[in-house]
Amino acid sequence: MTAMTDYLQAVFAMLGPAENRYDEPAAWLHLEQEIGRRLPDDYKAIVDAYAPVQLNGILYLSAHPACAWRNLGQEIRSEAEGWSEWRSWESDDLEPDADPRVICNRPQITFGSSDGLIPLASTDQGAVVFLAPEVHGYSDGIVVQGSESDWVGHAMDFAEWLYRYLMGEEMAGWASAVLHPGPVLLEYLPTGPDERTREAYGPARNM
Template sequence: MTAMTAMTDYLQAVFDMLGPGEERYADPAAWLRLEEELGRTLPADYKQIVDAYAPVQINGHLTLSHPNSDWWNLGEEIRSISEVWADSKWESCITGADDDPRVFCQLPQLSFGTTEGLIPIAATDQGAAVFVAPWVHEFPYGVVVQGSEGDWVGHPMTFAEWLYRYLIGEEMAGWDSKAFYPGPVWLEYPPAGPGQPTHEAYGPDRGM
């Protein structure tokens, strides 16, 4: 199976699991502006998922933001979160080459929000941070996670595959991070502006 086929399969599997997206903020120009600022493109499957659903909180834990929304704006979050990470002691929990993002991302030094570094693309309310990196274990545009315990993990896969595995309850957001909820996936959409309500939706029955 080719990498492209695998990506397409997992992307469709995510769409099947989450149901029809609302595409409230989909706009190619917003992505172009953000990518120009970052000096790099973001993975196509990630952008398709974000365009379909974000800003959204999935199953009460995982948050996705959008570059074209005022609330939960992806560009603003990338900038602010990257500044926090740049000033953090991110290396404090590294024990060796296996859990060192500089090693599995093939980077001489780690940076955040930069052309060659880690871009924060999602987060959980349990304390995990999700990034995309140019290379993860020699896989292009792979996913890097620092879990709530400070542990670093590199996932050599597309974001769509990572999200699919996360939603079926695999340990994808750091040590002891399994969070499987049987039944339809719960989607919580934040207000589009002041005075507007939060609203909820559910994906189709998953047979789980």
């Protein structure tokens, strides 16, 4: 029997030592009370360890709930409001496997709510990565709207999605695979007006 991969530990091994610039459980509790929903432990662990950060120039974890300058709660609210206003996909003639309502088993899709899609991350190609209440029956799965406005569901946790994306798999919609062999580049984003982006690299990868 093949051993199951611990994707959270695999992500940590890929990205290297945690920065832990922010480590305030109360900030997560406040955010979860605000949206009426507990966020996945693996996502919170990764954000605590590295955010705000851009990974390999392609993926943004650009906020943390304890960071005033790049506040995750504010970012979620802003994204959710924008998505709630832009609902043109509801009138599209989507195939069932590309319709977020079918993917999430919901009659309608809301954003930023306890039973809706919560924006978690974004890519440089314009894709947005959401936490979904359900993806093909899998609780707290990942839904992505790709840069081509296509929707795709992944019945997996965030850590597995992130690991696969950074390994060059097509995880963010059509033609989204981007492989950067070698160590992952971490660009730690400024968290105040006097800071600049700072670069670091993760360990060597056997790719």
